[in-house]
Amino acid sequence: YRDDLSSFRQDPSREAQNGCELLPAYDCWTIIDSSLIAVVQSQSAGECCEKCSAETQCARYNYRHNSSTCELLLPQKDSSSESDYETGCAAGKIFDEKESDSDKKKEKKNIVFIVVESTDGRTWTRGYQDDVIPMPNMRKLQDSGASFLRHYSNAPVCCPSRATFWSGRHAHQIPHKSQIGNFIVHGVWNNFEGLPLNYSSRLDQILYRHGYQVLTNGKLDWSTGGHSESVQLDAWTKYVDVPYQIPPYGGWYTEDPSVCGGWGSVSPGNTSVHQKDWDAVQEALSWQANLTSNKPWFLYTGLHIVHPPYATNEYWNNKINRSKISIPYWPPLNELHPCDFQQVMRKGCAPADINLTVFYNASRIKEIRAKYYAMIAEFDAMLGEYVDALFDPASDDTLFIVTSDHGDMQEEHQQHYKMAPYDASSSVPMVIAPLIGTGISSICIRFPTQLIDIAPTILDFLHLPPHPTHQGQSLLPLLNDQSAWSRDFVVQQFAGDNLAMSWSSIVFSGWRSHLTTYKLIVWGDGQMHPHLLFNLDHDLDEINNLIDSADPILIATLLSRLRSIIDYRQVAYDVADYAHRSLEAWITAQGDDWQYEIHKPGLRYDVPFDYDVKATFDAIAAFRQQNNTYALRKCRNTTTFPGAKPSLVNAK
Numbered sequence: 001y002r003d004d005l006s007s008f009r010q011d012p013s014r015e016a017q018n019g020c021e022l023l024p025a026y027d028c029w030t031i032i033d034s035s036l037i038a039v040v041q042s043q044s045a046g047e048c049c050e051k052c053s054a055e056t057q058c059a060r061y062n063y064r065h066n067s068s069t070c071e072l073l074l075p076q077k078d079s080s081s082e083s084d085y086e087t088g089c090a091a092g093k094i095f096d097e098k099e100s101d102s103d104k105k106k107e108k109k110n111i112v113f114i115v116v117e118s119t120d121g122r123t124w125t126r127g128y129q130d131d132v133i134p135m136p137n138m139r140k141l142q143d144s145g146a147s148f149l150r151h152y153s154n155a156p157v158c159c160p161s162r163a164t165f166w167s168g169r170h171a172h173q174i175p176h177k178s179q180i181g182n183f184i185v186h187g188v189w190n191n192f193e194g195l196p197l198n199y200s201s202r203l204d205q206i207l208y209r210h211g212y213q214v215l216t217n218g219k220l221d222w223s224t225g226g227h228s229e230s231v232q233l234d235a236w237t238k239y240v241d242v243p244y245q246i247p248p249y250g251g252w253y254t255e256d257p258s259v260c261g262g263w264g265s266v267s268p269g270n271t272s273v274h275q276k277d278w279d280a281v282q283e284a285l286s287w288q289a290n291l292t293s294n295k296p297w298f299l300y301t302g303l304h305i306v307h308p309p310y311a312t313n314e315y316w317n318n319k320i321n322r323s324k325i326s327i328p329y330w331p332p333l334n335e336l337h338p339c340d341f342q343q344v345m346r347k348g349c350a351p352a353d354i355n356l357t358v359f360y361n362a363s364r365i366k367e368i369r370a371k372y373y374a375m376i377a378e379f380d381a382m383l384g385e386y387v388d389a390l391f392d393p394a395s396d397d398t399l400f401i402v403t404s405d406h407g408d409m410q411e412e413h414q415q416h417y418k419m420a421p422y423d424a425s426s427s428v429p430m431v432i433a434p435l436i437g438t439g440i441s442s443i444c445i446r447f448p449t450q451l452i453d454i455a456p457t458i459l460d461f462l463h464l465p466p467h468p469t470h471q472g473q474s475l476l477p478l479l480n481d482q483s484a485w486s487r488d489f490v491v492q493q494f495a496g497d498n499l500a501m502s503w504s505s506i507v508f509s510g511w512r513s514h515l516t517t518y519k520l521i522v523w524g525d526g527q528m529h530p531h532l533l534f535n536l537d538h539d540l541d542e543i544n545n546l547i548d549s550a551d552p553i554l555i556a557t558l559l560s561r562l563r564s565i566i567d568y569r570q571v572a573y574d575v576a577d578y579a580h581r582s583l584e585a586w587i588t589a590q591g592d593d594w595q596y597e598i599h600k601p602g603l604r605y606d607v608p609f610d611y612d613v614k615a616t617f618d619a620i621a622a623f624r625q626q627n628n629t630y631a632l633r634k635c636r637n638t639t640t641f642p643g644a645k646p647s648l649v650n651a652k
Contacts, residue, residue: 145433190496
């Protein structure tokens with residue numbers, strides 16, 4: 001019911017008609033017994049608002065979607081709220097039309113915060129692929145703002161990334177209770193884990209408590225337990241020594257091979273295949289246009305577009321000039337780092353024999369990139385709706401922040417999708433505009449920055465106090481005076497889906513007076529595989545590993561800075577233990593049916609599981625019998641893993 005809940009939660013006409021101000025999505029007022037007036041039946045949040053308006057004493061309300069009940073509440077000083085997904089909560093308060101003259105004279109600064117999906121951080125840069133992507137609206141913002149050229153996702157996958165930048169915290173610093181077992185998950189390790197359901201310090205919640213009118217619409221996806229069973233099981237079983245054979249079957253994959261190995265899709269005409277995103281854009285702009293209060297506002301839209309599968313229509317497809325698109329270099333499979341090898345296979349990017357000719361066709365790779373760029377071009381048109389309605393380069397009343405949750409590998413390193421430590425996946429573009437009061441019209445920032453810097457930056461721009469839980473840093477000082485900026489590194493990490501081992505990385509620009517930017521990648525606990533080191537200024541595709549020839553002092557500096565933020569050894573062990581605990585909790589919940597449920601039709605890996613059902617169950621049994629749940633497994637780079645003898649017997 002969440003999509004339905006989202007649609008009426010954010011209905012701006014209902015809010016304007018009834019004079020109610022909504023809490024952030026899925027939040028409910030905390031009820032103290034003395035504050036409850038009555039509980040009545042109601043068919044919608046809008047009707048609940050009307051009932052509260054009609055009740056003389058009522059100042060606040062909670063609408064419970066799954067029970068169609070409306071809780072009418074008295075006013076309460078220092079009232080608090082908490083997230084409630086179980087009952088599908090929608091809540092608000094009666095809007096106070098009376099505003100003092102002093103309030104009206106206060107400086108009113110507003111925020112437009114737009115997060116698009118899966119956008120490689122390099123794609124918005126002028127000159128990228130000979131400017132193959134038409135982006136006129138983005139250029140308007142860049143011409144009056146700051147473009148961040150080394151901006152990074154702290155955890156490059158959907159839910160963990162949003163959990164980090166909405167909380168302002170690193171992925172390993174967001175503990176929460178497991179949704180399937182009675183234990184604590186120490187971080188947002190994978191796409192099934194996110195912010196606790198009762199989390200109350202998201203950026204939108206903080207702003208609401210400071211009196212801002214808040215809208216969050218479109219793709220939210222920041223809370224734990226919100227993703228599919230396939231995501232859960234893949235995240236928990238990456239340390240299981242499953243059998244596989246790449247020739248002839250494509251190995252053990254947990255993503256649809258037709259996405260990485262396909263051509264993308266083009267719908268006829270100019271009808272968008274991303275209509276839900278266009279609807280979210282119009283909903284957001286309608287909400288803003290119908291605001292009647294003089295209070296400042298915060299508008300967030302999350303867009304699904306640019307996320308695979310690579311789908312567009314003829315109109316946008318025809319705007320991409322194929323002659324400008326380059327093809328990434330692919331080393332032979334047996335030359336890949338073992339952990340890259342496993343990720344290539346698990347993403348469905350190690351083709352079965354019957355698909356070899358098509359998969360390695362250069363035209364196919366170019367077409368995948370073209371469809372990806374066409375989606376970015378359509379996103380730019382969506383952005384244009386906000387720019388035309390709300391952007392004024394001569395005024396700082398409204399600040400635009402536009403970015404992405406993570407990138408997309410764009411077939412580099414023989415991968416698509418996200419989750420990898422390379423820049424195509426882990427770097428994201430960001431533009432902040434306009435720049436008023438800095439004495440400059442536009443600027444490009446090359447210092448490493450990160451998504452968890454956004455929340456502190458917004459609070460700083462709005463002249464609100466820093467939040468004590470934030471671990472990022474406001475970027476406003478960087479915009480005003482780059483020479484005074486002291487931070488020279490940022491870190492990233494991921495430990496979940498489509499991986500064989502957790503990884504941590506650092507991007508560092510402080511070596512020898514900021515002349516060179518390096519990236520160091522550490523696998524697992526740092527002991528099982530050699531690190532990777534790349535010069536990001538001279539090796540844009542991250543092909544030439546410098547670890548064996550680098551200055552030992554540079555390596556020691558990078559590791560010291562990385563460890564100052566992430567204890568990657570402890571994270572690796574925590575993730576291994578989490579996999580055991582989660583799998584056992586899931587098996588307990590399934591009961592006697594677990595052996596069917598774990599490879600039932602429709603799971604992303606059900607086909608490779610069934611190539612050798614017995615050997616796969618034997619591997620799961622061996623994993624469950626381990627005495628040391630913190631034990632790690634090396635990444636494998638063999639095209640056939642011992643024990644894989646495909647029987648093609650379906651045991652379901």
